[in-house]
Amino acid sequence: xxxxxxxxxxxxxxxxxxxxxxxxxxxxxxxxxxxxxxxxxxxxxxxxxxxxxxxxxxxxxxxxxxxxxxxxxxxxxxxxxxxxxxxxxxxxxxxxxxxxxxxxxxxxxxxxxxxxxxxxxxxxxxxxxxxxxxxxxxxxxxxxxxxxxxxxxxxxxxxxxxxxxxxxxxxxxxxxxxxxxxxxxxxxxxxxxxxxxxxxxxxxxxxxxxxxxxxxxxxxxxxxxxxxxxxxxxxxxxxxxxxxxxxxxxxxxxxxxxxxxxxxxxxxxxxxxxxxxxxxxxxxxxxxxxxxxxxxxxxxxxxxxxxxxxxxxxxxxxxxxxxxxxxxxxxxxxxxxxxxxxxxxxxxxxxxxxxxxxxxxxxxxx
Amino acid sequence: xxxxxxxxxxxxxxxxxxxxxxxxxxxxxxxxxxxxxxxxxxxxxxxxxxxxxxxxxxxxxxxxxxxxxxxxxxxxxxxxxxxxxxxxxxxxxxxxxxxxxxxxxxxxxxxxxxxxxxxxxxxxxxxxxxxxxxxxxxx
Numbered sequence: 001x002x003x004x005x006x007x008x009x010x011x012x013x014x015x016x017x018x019x020x021x022x023x024x025x026x027x028x029x030x031x032x033x034x035x036x037x038x039x040x041x042x043x044x045x046x047x048x049x050x051x052x053x054x055x056x057x058x059x060x061x062x063x064x065x066x067x068x069x070x071x072x073x074x075x076x077x078x079x080x081x082x083x084x085x086x087x088x089x090x091x092x093x094x095x096x097x098x099x100x101x102x103x104x105x106x107x108x109x110x111x112x113x114x115x116x117x118x119x120x121x122x123x124x125x126x127x128x129x130x131x132x133x134x135x136x137x138x139x140x141x142x143x144x145x146x147x148x149x150x151x152x153x154x155x156x157x158x159x160x161x162x163x164x165x166x167x168x169x170x171x172x173x174x175x176x177x178x179x180x181x182x183x184x185x186x187x188x189x190x191x192x193x194x195x196x197x198x199x200x201x202x203x204x205x206x207x208x209x210x211x212x213x214x215x216x217x218x219x220x221x222x223x224x225x226x227x228x229x230x231x232x233x234x235x236x237x238x239x240x241x242x243x244x245x246x247x248x249x250x251x252x253x254x255x256x257x258x259x260x261x262x263x264x265x266x267x268x269x270x271x272x273x274x275x276x277x278x279x280x281x282x283x284x285x286x287x288x289x290x291x292x293x294x295x296x297x298x299x300x301x302x303x304x305x306x307x308x309x310x311x312x313x314x315x316x317x318x319x320x321x322x323x324x325x326x327x328x329x330x331x332x333x334x335x336x337x338x339x340x341x342x343x344x345x346x347x348x349x350x351x352x353x354x355x356x357x358x359x360x361x362x363x364x365x366x
Numbered sequence: 367x368x369x370x371x372x373x374x375x376x377x378x379x380x381x382x383x384x385x386x387x388x389x390x391x392x393x394x395x396x397x398x399x400x401x402x403x404x405x406x407x408x409x410x411x412x413x414x415x416x417x418x419x420x421x422x423x424x425x426x427x428x429x430x431x432x433x434x435x436x437x438x439x440x441x442x443x444x445x446x447x448x449x450x451x452x453x454x455x456x457x458x459x460x461x462x463x464x465x466x467x468x469x470x471x472x473x474x475x476x477x478x479x480x481x482x483x484x485x486x487x488x489x490x491x492x493x494x495x496x497x498x499x500x501x502x503x504x505x
Binding site: 029031034041042104106107112113119121125126127132 | 374375377396397399400401402403404405406407408409410414416417420421423424425426453454455
């Protein structure tokens, strides 16, 4: 069903000479896939048509986000996960996001160094992306890159990002299943997890469980996970939740909720990786069976539409500002008390608003 | 935003290939490229030619800088170039070699399609300038 979201289906033309590129990507050309992701990153002319043409072909990949503090072992774990997925015959795509310098825009993208288990295996498509300082644009670019990998036919797509701020949280939320990585002895880290990151985790991974303090960190996370569940599910879940740490009771499932799994791993040795994949699969099954997947997708597409509309209207407004002599000229007029910020804003937005009203009238008249 | 992306972002792969553990030069050039505003993917040490090809194709880089100090450039660089050709990525990738390469080998590497060979003492500014001036056109 979701593969035929548009009337024209496969016939969507990408325009700008990118038709061939889209056809090549769908036919399995690695070069075309790489080139499409570059178009998306650069927001090159015509990239939107390319993503539109790919959209009907998306929806078959399981999308997994992996986030955590620097040094927690994300890249190593993603490498081992990719190898494990390959062992069971799945093809894999990885998008690894690294920060860029706010001064030069340059970046050293080092996540690829850890991809030692998938040497020369082109069925693992690994792509580094830099957070080029785009506000909100990063999550959009990541989501579009994931769509390209999905349309290419990857069974599993992983998004890897440092869990540092809102931007990264937005990125990882473009995934169906989010794994949050923690390392042992990260007492204060576990505290900071409460703010923001905890809410987004569907699976928590305590990596480097061969280190001291791993047991304690596992217990702490288990506790937090169940406290979160208690907060949202009320007394009933709290009652059952007291039965056993980590065991999911039937009651939780009835509530349509998901109690995050907590998995211990030693990523560089590959320990715990099968258990982690089982947890991902369980979450994917939960999403499908509970109907949560539909809600997740709806929320995600709603966010994409909002982001695009805001960006486009913002661009219209910027153009309007330029036509009136630029923002500094306008600011000077305000400074000289010739006008005020509200009046300027109204003056700029007015024409856009009346166009929107006209358009609404026209559709109503039809 | 603080970054004005009027010119397109240059993507580079800095690669160490073969049994050669000397990566100081690769690190220095990676940082110089980063400070020039490029996005740099670093391969890590001891990569096989097919790994370099895989990375260059998937990352869709404009520039591939191969750092090689082991003397095995005549064996390894042709394999990388053949791999790029196989995936249709050779035409729009600027291939550079950095390291100790005798003059007669340099001529041969260039005839294979290496754009330039940078020996010891090349300044970072010179390398960055060369990249900017010789960036392959993209459709």
